[in-house]
Amino acid sequence: MYLDYFGIEDFPFRLTPDTDYLYMSPCHSRALSYMEYAIFNQEGFVVITGEIGCGKTTLIQKLLSEIDEDIQIAKIFQTQLDEVELLQAILVEFGLNPFSAKKVELLNMLNQYLIDSYMNNRRVVLIVDDAQKLTKRVLSEICMLSGVETQKEKILHVILVGQPELNQTLESPDMEQLLQRISLRYHMRTLKKEETINYIKHRIQVAGGTGDIFTDDILDVLYDYTGGTPRLINTLSDTALTCAYAEGQETVDKEIMLTAVEELQWKKYEEYKVSSLSDVDEQNNGKQMGSSELDKLAAMAPEHLASRISSQALVEIANQLKRLVDYLEKKG
Numbered sequence: 467m468y469l470d471y472f473g474i475e476d477f478p479f480r481l482t483p484d485t486d487y488l489y490m491s492p493c494h495s496r497a498l499s500y501m502e503y504a505i506f507n508q509e510g511f512v513v514i515t516g517e518i519g520c521g522k523t524t525l526i527q528k529l530l531s532e533i534d535e536d537i538q539i540a541k542i543f544q545t546q547l548d549e550v551e552l553l554q555a556i557l558v559e560f561g562l563n564p565f566s567a568k569k570v571e572l573l574n575m576l577n578q579y580l581i582d583s584y585m586n587n588r589r590v591v592l593i594v595d596d597a598q599k600l601t602k603r604v605l606s607e608i609c610m611l612s613g614v615e616t617q618k619e620k621i622l623h624v625i626l627v628g629q630p631e632l633n634q635t636l637e638s639p640d641m642e643q644l645l646q647r648i649s650l651r652y653h654m655r656t657l658k659k660e661e662t663i664n665y666i667k668h669r670i671q672v673a674g675g676t677g678d679i680f681t682d683d684i685l686d687v688l689y690d691y692t693g694g695t696p697r698l699i700n701t702l703s704d705t706a707l708t709c710a711y712a713e714g715q716e717t718v719d720k721e722i723m724l725t726a727v728e729e730l731q732w733k734k735y736e737e738y739k740v741s742s743l744s745d746v747d748e749q750n751n752g753k754q755m756g757s758s759e760l761d762k763l764a765a766m767a768p769e770h771l772a773s774r775i776s777s778q779a780l781v782e783i784a785n786q787l788k789r790l791v792d793y794l795e796k797k798g
Contacts, residue, residue: 516654519697693735
């Protein structure tokens with residue numbers, strides 16, 4: 467719609483992961499290096515986390531575009547799987563037909579594939595995106611698979627990529643075995659303020675335009691409402707270009723950017739994060755107990771309470787309390 471108007475050849479702020487538009491900030495470069503480490507280091511098991519929209523999936527696509535053909539890759543992007551479905555998904559990625567096999571047979575198929583690949587000097591890599599959705603049982607299965615090794619090196623190299631909740635799961639007491647296998651963990655931050663304007667200019671240039679479509683005075687507004695999150699930057703910037711086109715403006719300045727914010731009806735990023743945390747807390751806590759329910763709970767003997775609360779539940783309670791404290795501190 468606005469391509470000819472601004473003299474650009476492509477839409478620069480699409481939300482789909484496109485490696486041509488990937489802006490390699492120091493954070494992204496480091497995360498990519500750790501992924502490469504997982505593949506080429508003999509002890510590779512890497513976990514990469516980051517907030518929603520920070521570019522994790524695009525980094526995976528970048529990694530895949532640079533990998534040699536002799537490296538066997540299983541890419542798992544659908545993670546709401548049980549243990550058997552995970553094994554089936556991995557084997558399908560390796561070109562096998564696992565759907566009539568039972569779990570023991572699936573494990574045997576995968577182990578044989580790993581051994582054959584090793585004997586033929588082919589590295590085998592498992593990449594799981596959205597790994598925060600994996601259950602602990604499935605994560606434990608991955609831990610077991612990663613244990614296939616020779617005397618000198620691992621045969622299966624694993625990269626888990628997910629949102630911050632993945633870290634919370636990994637740090638649970640019953641995940642210690644998996645946690646000890648991880649060689650590197652890295653959390654991708656959002657872009658810094660000075661990186662945000664460079665991100666905008668980079669994508670405009672890749673799209674065939676010049677860097678002066680956006681004026682420098684947009685930076686405060688842009689950062690206040692996106693927090694440096696690439697996906698949010700894309701959405702706001704695309705809307706701003708549309709607003710500028712509609713109003714006959716040749717550049718996107720601060721006023722146009724504020725108009726785009728109004729069109730999207732966005733809160734400032736920090737307000738959005740605080741309100742999102744509050745919503746999550748409310749969902750996790752469920753409905754507030756009535757007085758009769760509280761009376762019943764108070765009447766229960768402590769030993770009865772202890773018998774009904776698992777260690778994992780206690781961990782979850784501790785996590786919720788920590789998040790509540792953080793929320794109250796931010797709220798002032």
